[in-house]
Amino acid sequence: MNSYPVASIDLAALKHNFDRIKQLAPTSRIISVIKANAYGHGYAEVANVLTDSDAFAVARLVEGIQLRKSGITHKIILLEGVMTAAEIQLAAQYDLSPVFHHRSQIQLLSTPLTKPLQFCWLMIETGMHRLGFAKTDVAELITTMETSEAISGDVGLMSHFANADLVGDDRNQQQLDITLHCADKQRCEVSLANSAAILSFPASHQQWLRPGLMLYGVSPFDDKTAVELDLKPVMQLKSVLTAKQTLQAGDQVGYGGDWTATKVTEIGIVSIGYGDGYSRYLSNAGQVMINGQRVAVLGRVSMDMICIDLHTCSDADVGDEVLLWGGEQLPVEWLAKQANTIPYELLCQLNPRVRREYHHGQS
């Protein structure tokens, strides 16, 4: 059923963005980050296009198992690792590769496993103070992991930038220096670069890249658009005009009456709301496109609906398609700023009530 709202996903654009990464870092291997349902784009559909990836990364065990069950045979990294003996057993059973970032996880290596884990990573804390071991512990822990019967093969060293979107920030160089210093001593391969670092900090590329946002054609920088970075936006979120109203001066719109007409005004009702993941922070702040025109969101976003200003396009009619974000006309980056958030959040919070539709270059 071709229902609205729909997230229309351009798989040709996804492939273009992947190829762009190859162009920027031709000698590095690519761990495509497809956690949180591939940033809202669909785990399996995205993985099945990004088959030239050298590995995939998700945050949690359940995501890794879901990918395996959908037939993905690539290496799959669990960025948050495993928490219990049962989880490490499942990781081994499903050939998933945990990141080890805490001593409680190192202790789990004594769990009897049906087969050893492969392609494992040690997370080093270099400045973000979220996950990872102190640099002084790295030598001991790499040795423990590499000599453990629970792990086969070499262990890589991973860290994560806290400020990669701030190009030229000294803290990025410091994080890289700490990682490289430890990796040199242990002769480990390194993975550090996320999208912003891939685009702006070539020294950080090293052996393994971890792109997320840029795969989906979204700019990680405040001051550069996706188009300027030669990225193609992958998702267009669309819905439909379900009703029209003519307001008189003084009429108020939606819950709390947060928008008041000052003159006779035509408004439209669009089938999308926070129950789909369309942010409530776009109340009186967002814009949509209808019949080629950008118009304002009026009043509060409700669970299933928003109201839009049609005073400049009164020819718009019930059934007309409405673009909520996407493409070059209404970038998700711009909308995220309007909602006081980041594009990652808008994309990830789109929920299953929004149908996904896949195509290869025509929407």
Ligand SMILES: Cc1ncc(COP(=O)(O)O)c(C=O)c1O
């Ligand atoms: C550990 C880790 N690596 C890589 C990424 C990908 O980052 P980006 O989407 O900015 O490319 C993320 C995303 O949050 C992450 O948490």
